[in-house]
Amino acid sequence: MKIGILQTGHAPDNLRPDLGDYDDMFRKLLHDQGFTFETWNVVDMEFPGDVTDADGWLITGSKHGAYEDHPWIAPLEAFIRDAIEHAVPVVGICFGHQIVAQALGGKVVKFPGGWAVGRQDYDFGGAHLPLNAWHQDQVITPPEGARTIASNDFCAHAALVYGDRALTIQPHPEFGPDFIEGLIHTRGKGVVPQELLDKAESTLDQPLASDIIADQIADFLRKERSA
Incomplete structure (x- = not known):
């Protein structure tokens, strides 16, 4: 199964040589799921020719806001609507979660x-x-038909599912x-309150559930769906 990665931003320049770009991180997260991958840098106006160019789509995070005026936002929203209409599954993470909701x-x-x-x-x-x-941006009003499947006290709509068409986190x-x-x-200093950065740094060695979410993403992408 071929997954098209729609890259909506780039990792900071000084981190990319050692840690990779956002698409590299998703390839690593899903490395054992049997997928192949191709990346389109939509942030640089590089779009697939058609929603059927991949069997499923994964939209990355970004430093940009979904509500900002960038030339690639409207075409990406149109692509999302087209993919969903044609039953090509879409997964969105962070900015991807937000842009699917907005679209x-x-x-x-x-x-x-x-x-x-x-x-x-x-x-x-x-x-x-x-x-x-x-993140600071959030989905505060999900689209009609979306179902909230995860939340916490800070983020009421931390994950949404749109039937069998889209899963966003x-x-x-x-x-x-x-x-x-x-x-x-890099990006945190002078932007995010220092106490939040200090708290984040203090929990770097604590376990995460990334593998569980990776399995959920893969299961959703592989799910059989009718056109």
């Missing part, structure tokens, strides 16, 4: 409650799963502690 009529905002960074606990239907996060199962540590010392 389908939901609302994304810069959350007035501030930032979530580092290890956070999420309630996935009674299963409490710790995952890394790095606000936290980052692909971010390991090394990358979070790198973000703390």
